[in-house]
Amino acid sequence: MVNLIQYLFAGLTMGVIYALTGVGFNLIYNATGVINFAQGEFVMVGAMLLYTFQEVLHIPSPIALVLVVIGGIIVGLVFEHTVVKPLMPMGVITVIIGTIGASVVLRGGAMLIWGKDALAVSPLLSERPIFLFGAALNTQVLVVMAITALAVLFLWYFFSHTIVGRAIQACAMNPLAALLAGIPMEEMMALSFLLSGSLSALAGGLIAPITLAEYDMGTMLALKGFCAAIIGGLGNNPGAFVGGLLLGVMEGLSAGYLSSGYKDALAFLVLILILLWRPEGLISRGRGERV
Secondary structure (H helix, E strand, C coil): CCHHHHHEEEEEEHHHHHHHHHHHHHHHHHHCCCCCCCCHHHHHHHHHHHHHHHHHHCHHHHHHHHHHCCCCCCHHHHHHHHHHHHHHCCCCCCCCHHHHHHHHHHHHHHHHCCCCEEECCCCCCCCCCEECCCEEECCCCCCCCHHHHHHHHHHHHHHHHHHHHHHHHHHHHHHHHHHCCCCCHHHHHHHHHHHHHHHHHHHHHHHHHCEEEECHHHHHHHHHHHHHHHHHHCEEEEEEEHHHHHHHHHHHHHHHHHHHHHHHHHHHHHHHHHHHHHHCCCCCCCCCCCC
16 A cells, blocks of 8 residues: 555656646647647756756745746747747648757757756755655655646636636637637737746756756657647647546556556557547547538
8 A cells, every 4th residue: 555655646746747748738739730849848948947046046946936937938938939930821730840840959959058967956845755654755746736736726717717718718719710709819829838838847847856857858758748638638638637647647556566667658558549549538528510
């Protein structure tokens, strides 16, 4: 039982990071129809920024995490204005290729700025573990879950109870109707990149004290975040969150009871099975069709 609790919490910790990354994928996909393959680099930038603010500039952890989110907002907006917006008239495929190129540029730039070595980041709170049913849990794990819960509540309120959030959803459901209703599509697209960049940078800042910060950490996180989005149904934010948790728990249990070498392969096996068996995702949204 003790081992099971530790494996579950370890899986849930990574699961919420996959969930935030998956939601970031969905925000951009809903606004543009594009899969942003630089999403993992947004997470990496968040981790590197936390290292810079906290370990180099010695800024207190809460303020450093806020600055990381602001940095993610800036990265998302710059990415939208310099990569996505100029390429949109050329078609979705061209934009997707552009995001792949941008991910390589971001990864190379991070390597030049921060180097190739893995960077240790101090925990956001005390390093003293908390014992639950005999299992020793890292305090950082609880911090990750608490902050993620707040982020999820914010997203739920934003999309359900604000005019701007509903406007973004309208653009996702029917872009032509939203445009005819007077919703500014370009502003909604920029706002989607703002939210996506901030969420991904937050995920990077939360995971850096647990897994270290590396210039190439974004590739695998992007693939698993994309897997979470596919599991939950591409474009479905609640589904991506559930998909990320499921993927994280499966990884935690497989690493604990089988081997840690299988956890990455498991994510891709799940992705293939979902695409073959239920390509619309496990939690698909119903859609009406006029006939």
